[in-house]
Amino acid sequence: MRRLSASFISFSLLLTALPAWAASPPTLSRGHNPIAIGMFLLFVASTLFITRWAARKNNSVADHYAAGGKITAFQNGWAIAGDYMSAASLLGISALVFTSGYDGLIYSIGFLASWPIILFLIAEPLRNLGRYTLADLVSHRLQQRPIRAFAASSSIVIVLLYLVSQMVGAGKLVELLFGFNYTVAVVIVGVLMVVYVFFGGMLATTWIQIIKAALLLAGSAFMAFMVLERFGFSLNALFSQAILAHPKHLAIMSPGGLVSDPVSAVSLGLALIFGTAGLPHILMRFFTVGNVKAARKSILYATGIVGVGYALIIIIGFGTIALVATDARYHTSSGAVIGGANMVAIHLAHAVGGNIFLGFICAVAFSTILAVVAGLTLAGSSAISHDLFANVMRRGTASDHEEMRVSRATTLVLGVLAILLGIAFEKQNIAFIVSLTFSIAASSNFPVILLSIYWRGLTTRGAVIGGSLGLATAVVLTILSPTVWVQVLGHAHAIYPYEYPALFSMIVAFAGIFFFSVTDRSTHALQERALYGNQLVDCELGMMKQG
Amino acid sequence: MEHTVPAYQAASRHGATDRPITTNPLLDDPRFQALVRSRRTFSWTLTVIMLAVYFAFILTLAFEPALLGRPVTQGYPTTWGIPIGFGMFVFTFALVALYVVRANTTYDRAVSEIRNGDLQ
Numbered sequence: 001m002r003r004l005s006a007s008f009i010s011f012s013l014l015l016t017a018l019p020a021w022a023a024s025p026p027t028l029s030r031g032h033n034p035i036a037i038g039m040f041l042l043f044v045a046s047t048l049f050i051t052r053w054a055a056r057k058n059n060s061v062a063d064h065y066a067a068g069g070k071i072t073a074f075q076n077g078w079a080i081a082g083d084y085m086s087a088a089s090l091l092g093i094s095a096l097v098f099t100s101g102y103d104g105l106i107y108s109i110g111f112l113a114s115w116p117i118i119l120f121l122i123a124e125p126l127r128n129l130g131r132y133t134l135a136d137l138v139s140h141r142l143q144q145r146p147i148r149a150f151a152a153s154s155s156i157v158i159v160l161l162y163l164v165s166q167m168v169g170a171g172k173l174v175e176l177l178f179g180f181n182y183t184v185a186v187v188i189v190g191v192l193m194v195v196y197v198f199f200g201g202m203l204a205t206t207w208i209q210i211i212k213a214a215l216l217l218a219g220s221a222f223m224a225f226m227v228l229e230r231f232g233f234s235l236n237a238l239f240s241q242a243i244l245a246h247p248k249h250l251a252i253m254s255p256g257g258l259v260s261d262p263v264s265a266v267s268l269g270l271a272l273i274f275g276t277a278g279l280p281h282i283l284m285r286f287f288t289v290g291n292v293k294a295a296r297k298s299i300l301y302a303t304g305i306v307g308v309g310y311a312l313i314i315i316i317g318f319g320t321i322a323l324v325a326t327d328a329r330y331h332t333s334s335g336a337v338i339g340g341a342n343m344v345a346i347h348l349a350h351a352v353g354g355n356i357f358l359g360f361i362c363a364v365a366f367s368t369i370l371a372v373v374a375g376l377t378l379a380g381s382s383a384i385s386h387d388l389f390a391n392v393m394r395r396g397t398a399s400d401h402e403e404m405r406v407s408r409a410t411t412l413v414l415g416v417l418a419i420l421l422g423i424a425f426e427k428q429n430i431a432f433i434v435s436l437t438f439s440i441a442a443s444s445n446f447p448v449i450l451l452s453i454y455w456r457g458l459t460t461r462g463a464v465i466g467g468s469l470g471l472a473t474a475v476v477l478t479i480l481s482p483t484v485w486v487q488v489l490g491h492a493h494a495i496y497p498y499e500y501p502a503l504f505s506m507i508v509a510f511a512g513i514f515f516f517s518v519t520d521r522s523t524h525a526l527q528e529r530a531l532y533g534n535q536l537v538d539c540e541l542g543m544m545k546q547g
Numbered sequence: 548m549e550h551t552v553p554a555y556q557a558a559s560r561h562g563a564t565d566r567p568i569t570t571n572p573l574l575d576d577p578r579f580q581a582l583v584r585s586r587r588t589f590s591w592t593l594t595v596i597m598l599a600v601y602f603a604f605i606l607t608l609a610f611e612p613a614l615l616g617r618p619v620t621q622g623y624p625t626t627w628g629i630p631i632g633f634g635m636f637v638f639t640f641a642l643v644a645l646y647v648v649r650a651n652t653t654y655d656r657a658v659s660e661i662r663n664g665d666l667q
Contacts, residue, residue, distance in 0.1 A: 102615075102626075102628050102629075102632070105628070105629075105632040105633075106605075106608060106632075108636075109601070109604065109632060109635045109636070109639075110601070110605075112635075112636060112639050113597060113601045113635075113639055115639065115643060116593065116594075116597045116639055116642050116643050116646070117594055117597060117598070119643055119646060119647075120590040120591075120593050120594045120597075120646060121590060121591075121594060124650075235625060235629075236623050236624055236625055239624035239625060239629075240624050243624055250624075253616065253618075253624055253625070253626040253628065253629070254612060254613070254615055254616025254626055254628055255608045255612035255615055255616065255628060256612075261609070262606065262609045262610070265605050265606070265608070265609045266602065266605065266606075269601065269602060269605050273598070273601070293650075293651060293655060296646075296647055296650055296651070297647060297651075299643060299647075300643055300644060300647045303639060303640050303643045304640055307636040307637075307639065307640050310636065311633060311636060314632075314633075454587075527568065530568045530570070531568060533570050533571060533574045534568075534570060534571045534574075536574070536583065537571045537573050537574065537579070540579070540582060540583055540586070540658065541573070541579075541658055541661060541662055542658070542662075
């Protein structure tokens with residue numbers, strides 16, 4: 001069980017810069033780092049400049065939600081990569097390699113494997129049938145109000161949970177890197193993300209993602225290059241030094257049992273692969289390009305960029321073993337790594353590039369968080385303004401102007417909420433939240449999206465009841481799992497013995513959707529099945545005017 | 548492929564439930580049927596391949612981790628797990644590329660033929 005929870009925490013680290021700092025000193029020994037703060041201010045200044053530029057072009061809901069569909073495939077590929085590679089990708093995966101070697105590779109493979117599935121099954125129908133949100137797709141032939149209310153609610157749950165984890169991670173990271181107070185850090189993040197989204201909408205968010213992804217990749221490439229250069233560009237030489245330096249020696253070159261229990265392993269794999277296909281801020285990116293072909297190509301670029309990024313991070317991880325683990329400068333007097341294992345990539349930046357490069361990497365780590373929370377906020381506010389307000393409350397009669405106003409008001413509310421939740425959860429053990437987010441997305445949004453595209457028999461009743469059951473199962477099983485029931489709530493034994501709920505919650509969702517659809521004999525249901533053919537035409541060919 | 552809402556649908560978005568449904572004539576078009584069949588077979592085949600390879604990797608880790616821990620060349624530290632792990636990145640990208648190439652050529656052409664034919 002101990003080993004299981006260790007693997008659980010590592011998983012969370014990968015998705016967001018999260019805990020493990022609980023027991024570590026509050027700041028790096030360097031305290032306030034003027035170069036890092038200078039680079040950070042430079043980044044903030046340039047993002048605000050971009051936001052001002054984007055705000056001038058942000059005149060309609062189409063601009064606000066989808067940058068007017070004017071993003072190119074290449075730009076969108078970088079932005080998707082930016083959305084997907086968080087600070088945690090760099091810090092979390094390198095930390096995992098630092099502590100367990102080969103196992104770090106396993107997780108990054110799971111993250112990448114979700115992209116082909118999204119491309120093969122979801123992306124093109126989504127682009128052809130939807131306009132701004134995933135609810136546009138699922139409501140194509142189902143009853144607008146109930147299905148939009150469901151899709152928007154589950155999207156908002158996902159966005160809020162993800163935001164909490166990012167805010168707490170951001171606060172801790174900024175506290176550590178720049179020496180700011182935690183609350184100040186959370187407020188800075190919250191205010192900046194609201195400014196980006198409120199004024200600049202999707203265009204500003206997209207460019208912030210692109211810049212951040214490019215900075216992250218450039219920084220990683222430089223670090224990996226400098227590491228390899230130390231070892232004469234020989235992986236074998238790097239590995240040999242790492243084996244010498246690591247307390248586990250040769251064991252770091254083989255799988256170390258992070259994935260030991262098959263049920264948890266499969267559950268984790270399902271959550272990673274299918275969860276991504278249900279994340280609203282990821283799916284929203286496909287509406288920012290002009291057509292299906294561009295959506296498709298943007299995934300090709302994104303997969304290439306993310307794949308290269310992860311490969312570099314693995315090399316960086318082995319570099320941290322070889323160069324940081326044995327260097328007394330990066331350890332406290334008692335022998336622990338300063339700032340905890342999550343900081344090893346930051347130390348490596350110092351080891352290979354001195355103070356200036358250290359400052360650069362700190363600023364990059366922070367910028368990645370800002371970009372991700374901006375994307376989340378936009379996804380959350382569009383679920384409320386486009387789905388709940390314009391289509392559920394106003395039944396499609398709201399004007400562009402009104403919808404935009406509601407979207408901006410929602411952005412403000414989400415910003416305040418994110419700051420308050422970030423402060424409230426500072427001292428909480430929230431490691432479970434990230435995996436819960438992915439599990440919910442895989443068990444609510446994903447099954448409904450998939451079946452609305454591929455199964456004629458889907459009805460509104462089936463989608464709403466089955467999707468809600470999947471969501472509830474993911475939440476309940478997570479609460480009953482070792483990570484919450486034992487580690488957070490302090491009970492002796494977990495009621496649900498596995499770490500991740502996805503295997504069971506996805507079965508519940510699909511079975512629920514199937515059962516409540518096939519038994520649905522209402523006139524609505526008959527009509528919804530009959531409309532499948534027309535949807536199929538739009539789905540395959542793109543929408544066109546009839547007659 | 549602009550975002551235009553078809554007339555039959557715009558009317559139904561928030562409207563009546565007992566409206567008669569006119570099915571799109573393209574559904575009976577053999578070219579359209581062939582496109583849907585070929586495309587869905589292709590997509591689902593690639594999906595199954597990706598999932599099979601990924602879960603084969605994960606289950607190997609769970610049940611036979613030693614397989615990946617053997618050195619590629621005796622006396623050198625690199626194990627089979629390293630090329631296989633990095634190979635998973637390459638394989639994932641290759642599948643995506645395969646899909647994109649085929650969709651950009653075969654399917655896009657079929658779609659535009661059907662669309663143009665329909666509009667005439």
